Amino acid sequence: MAYRCSFVPPHVLDHIAKVQAQQSAEPSPAQRSAVVSAQFRRGRRSTDALPLAQQRLTAEPESVPPGLTVPKPGTAGRLVYDDLNQWTFDVTFIRGEGDPAVGAQNANDAYDHLGTVRAYYKDRLGRESIDNAGLNLVANVNFGVGFDNAFWDDAGLRMVFGNGSGQVFKDLTAGVDVCAHELTHGVTQFSANLNYTNDQSGALNESFSDMLGTAIDAYANGRDAHTHNWLIGDEIMADDLYGEALRNMAEPGTAFENPLMGRDPQPRDMSGYFEPADPHIMSGITNRWFYLISQDLGLDAATVIMYQTLQNLWPNAKFADAATVAVAQARILARAGLVPRQSPQTVRGAARQQGFW
Amino acid sequence: MRVTLETSGGFTGLRRTATLDTDLDESLDDLLRHLGSAEPSSSSQPRYRLTVHRPTGDQVAELTESEVPAALRPLLAELLRHARP
Ligand SMILES: [Zn+2]
Numbered sequence: 028m029a030y031r032c033s034f035v036p037p038h039v040l041d042h043i044a045k046v047q048a049q050q051s052a053e054p055s056p057a058q059r060s061a062v063v064s065a066q067f068r069r070g071r072r073s074t075d076a077l078p079l080a081q082q083r084l085t086a087e088p089e090s091v092p093p094g095l096t097v098p099k100p101g102t103a104g105r106l107v108y109d110d111l112n113q114w115t116f117d118v119t120f121i122r123g124e125g126d127p128a129v130g131a132q133n134a135n136d137a138y139d140h141l142g143t144v145r146a147y148y149k150d151r152l153g154r155e156s157i158d159n160a161g162l163n164l165v166a167n168v169n170f171g172v173g174f175d176n177a178f179w180d181d182a183g184l185r186m187v188f189g190n191g192s193g194q195v196f197k198d199l200t201a202g203v204d205v206c207a208h209e210l211t212h213g214v215t216q217f218s219a220n221l222n223y224t225n226d227q228s229g230a231l232n233e234s235f236s237d238m239l240g241t242a243i244d245a246y247a248n249g250r251d252a253h254t255h256n257w258l259i260g261d262e263i264m265a266d267d268l269y270g271e272a273l274r275n276m277a278e279p280g281t282a283f284e285n286p287l288m289g290r291d292p293q294p295r296d297m298s299g300y301f302e303p304a305d306p307h308i309m310s311g312i313t314n315r316w317f318y319l320i321s322q323d324l325g326l327d328a329a330t331v332i333m334y335q336t337l338q339n340l341w342p343n344a345k346f347a348d349a350a351t352v353a354v355a356q357a358r359i360l361a362r363a364g365l366v367p368r369q370s371p372q373t374v375r376g377a378a379r380q381q382g383f384w
Numbered sequence: 385m386r387v388t389l390e391t392s393g394g395f396t397g398l399r400r401t402a403t404l405d406t407d408l409d410e411s412l413d414d415l416l417r418h419l420g421s422a423e424p425s426s427s428s429q430p431r432y433r434l435t436v437h438r439p440t441g442d443q444v445a446e447l448t449e450s451e452v453p454a455a456l457r458p459l460l461a462e463l464l465r466h467a468r469p
Contacts, residue, residue, distance in 0.1 A: 070437040112454070114454070114457050116450075172461065173445075175396065175449075175464075176393075176395060176396050176397075176430045176449075177393035177394060177395040177396075178393070178395060178428065178429045178430055178449060179428060179429070180429065180449075180450050181425075181427045181428070181429065182450060183450065187449075195398075196396065199395065205395050208395055209395055212428045221427055223426045223427055223428050224426055232428065233397070233428065236428075260395070260396065273395075273396055273397070273398075286469075287469070288398060288469055289398075289469025290469075292399075305392055305397065305399065306395075306397075306428075307392070307397030
């Protein structure tokens with residue numbers, strides 16, 4: 028196996044990326060290098076990592092039933108597969124881009140949610156799909172048996188939904204925030220590529236998915252920063268857990284407490300921070316940062332600032348780095364008249380309130 | 385053999401655990417030993433940490449959803465059915 032060597036030490040590339048992020052709205056070559064370098068570092072540990080060139084295409088269906096449409100690669104087209112309750116991916120291709128609705132509600136919901144997320148990224152943020160190069164959008168429904176989760180498969184570049192156990196969760200296609208959160212993990216993979224580790228980089232990776240996920244949920248339901256409920260996962264709770272949620276961005280740590288889920292472990296701010304911690308625990312700190320910014324600037328302005336921040340961060344970025352880059356991006360966007368003039372101060376003030384600036 | 389599962393990751397991120405006493409046939413036993421030597425990948429996928437409590441000491445295997453081998457599914461499914469916060 029070929030040995031891939033980095034000539035510039037990773038921490039130097041990361042530092043260059045950090046300095047340049049403060050000066051520009053577009054990712055610089057050094058930022059891209061830092062991302063690619065991190066992918067190589069990861070690739071070295073994993074024996075089955077695909078070469079980068081092969082990672083950009085989704086798999087094509089092995090067989091296509093008559094009448095169904097397989098979108099051309101790179102057209103941001105949708106493909107929905109039914110996994111027939113097996114623990115494998117892409118079992119049966121059932122609906123392609125533009126094809127009529129099928130009999131199953133969860134397959135149609137997945138198709139519609141992929142479309143909503145795609146439209147938000149394109150119309151509001153100018154992004155062409157996950158990789159900003161029109162990557163096709165693949166969803167798998169009915170994965171496994173009673174599977175109580177959903178995820179972005181970062182190796183296969185697909186979205187996977189379980190049916191839920193019916194005890195804790197119902198079908199995970201039921202909420203658009205699930206799809207928006209998971210596809211945003213894909214966007215992160217193709218931009219900042221934050222490490223998914225038990226530290227602040229992992230928490231930021233998780234938090235950006237909640238930020239974009241909730242913004243798209245609010246957009247899909249016609250809500251603004253003040254009328255939105257700021258809950259993640261409230262629409263997928265099983266009937267017996269109606270009223271509970273997975274995360275509360277406005278008041279982290281209050282989303283749930285019951286015998287099936289335990290108690291929401293998120294601290295509200297840095298006074299409750301510890302390390303190592305699961306990314307889902309500390310993500311609440313920056314989730315609330317986003318909530319506070321939204322209350323002052325509105326959801327659209329807060330989201331575009333965070334999206335630009337995600338484009339300019341790097342794999343091992345910490346909360347303070349996110350604050351620095353977000354302020355720099357807020358200034359650039361304010362100068363262009365795209366966000367309110369007081370945005371930099373609001374971003375700093377909210378970060379100080381959360382204890383990381 | 386006593387086996388402990390700890391879950392995390394995916395959309396829900398819920399951390400749940402289960403411990404079961406189970407008969408490990410030779411091929412499953414080999415598989416678990418083999419998995420224990422692999423380095424866990426960094427990803428937001430659902431993650432399973434399996435600890436086999438062997439007479440010689442605990443042996444840990446950690447893997448993400450898309451890395452789960454088919455032969456491990458029945459044991460994993462049984463553990464997941466018993467998983468609690
Ligand atoms: Zn996530």
